[in-house]
Amino acid sequence: MSRLVVASIGPASSVQDGGRLGAQRYGLTVSGAMDRLSLAAANTLVGNAPFAAAVEIGPFGAAFTARDGAVRVAISGAPRNADVAGNPVAMDTSVTLKDGETLTLGFARGGAFTYLAIEGAITGELVFGSLAVNARAGLGSPYPRPLQAGDEFSVAAASGASELRIELPRPLSGPIRVLLGPQDDEFDDANKALFLGSEWKISATSDRMGYRLEGPAIKHLHGHNIVSDGTVNGSIQVPGNGTPIALMMDRGTSGGYPKIATVITADIGRLAQTSAGTAFRFKAVSMAEAQDEARKFAQAIRTLPDRLRAADTVALNIEALSDANVAGHAVNAVDAGTWQVTAEP
């Protein structure tokens, strides 16, 4: 066995996988990767199942060192500078760290979360089929909390396989698509139009539980207390102060505020990767379109292995251009240590 040691890491970084399904009826939070496509891409690069446990790295930098042997890893998600001993490592590629070598990652240049998958995957004690960290409930393995310098993973020795890159579908741009409901009838037409017609920004007081949306205050028709009912990833609830909160992976399984809309499955990762302070809009779509997009999204994840290429072949120019554009984004200046959303039953 080799070890991968966390040499340094910022806040809001933790082990995540596909999430903890099947016990929401007992209040058990689902958790899991904020950007499932990027998790799946990183895992696919090193031959893991798409939703195997990997390191979700928050907006700040991180470094990982191989010990007791070589370790093969891959990175995907929010773009950042990466290198091993001064040699650059491109996003969406695999790289093998020799014993003692360190992979160093800079701040996210746009977006928030980058995934580091390890060949053979992170192992630990499964709870409801998942290793995903939910710090509030003290769940997750091997560390039931955000990662810290000095943490380490016991991993398989590197296979020696040739390095790969993955040609991901071009990232979508444009509005974040939502389905109205389930409680859109708690809002009048003017307030629904205000929600759909306004520019929004993700507040710095956001975290894996929920993204607060800065923009105009949305008013309710009948007050903000509804009887608590179930929530899903992407539920956009509107509390009494009118500031919508998009519920993310560490959401409570139920909530007592009206939910004006729900982000479609295919766009939740895009919302998760929207930097604090970046302006964006929502757009309502039909159920038929949302479910069609959800099926395409599932298909895109299933067919990721078809997108693997030898690392030494040249990427399409269009991809390089697109990456260069992303790279032009300002550094996400969120103080992740302050990310906190309060909620109550």
Add this chain to the structure above:
Amino acid sequence: MAATLPPPRLLPSGDSAVTVEFSRTIDEDANQRVLALDKALAASPIDGITETVPTYRSLLVHYDPCQIGFDALGEKLLPIAIQPPPPVTKARRWRIPVAYGGEHGIDLDDVAKALSTTPDDIVARHAGGDYKVAMIGFTPGWSYLSGLDKSLHMSRRQNPRLLTPAGTISIGGVQAGIQCLAAPSGWHLLGRTPVRTYQLHRNPTFLTEPGDRVTFFAIDHKTFEELDRAAEAGEIIAEQVDA
């Protein structure tokens, strides 16, 4: 065949879940229908449903849109959802020990003052209630109870607390609750129970199920400490009786 009931509303919760809503308010009949639909789906699963989450007035049905679409699922759900719920024949009943007041129930005196009575009277009314677990949610094991005595209905706190202790027994609006883990809350804290409704390495991990009946009884603070140690060691200290 018995007459059918009015159909629930099928509210889209995104592209992979539907809220089957039987009522907009807390309603015992609606909750019976929620739990009956939940049981029926567990007994005869519909392909594509991945998980169900019962709440006071609605059943949240998670599904995989690659396996079944919204309309097709609705067509399968509605005929089941309009059936009258079977009469409840037997439910588990839990007797839950509670250390009321003092450091364990810091709002007991204020609640008594607000309702112009004594703390002892509040304890008698709360412990004298016959409750049902209507739903579990928010955080692991957080059991929302229906059946709170009308004289104890009062608005939630103006300023929610950012952290309330594990085991908190509280009331909020028309609801009563058993909280398992430390969590934020705007409810009024009457006491604490050493009972863990959720404990990871215990069998069962989750003690309560929607539909279970619950009663409370008062214990002194010394008994709380003893039971708390036993519970921490994995013992199930709630008393189970047949209803």
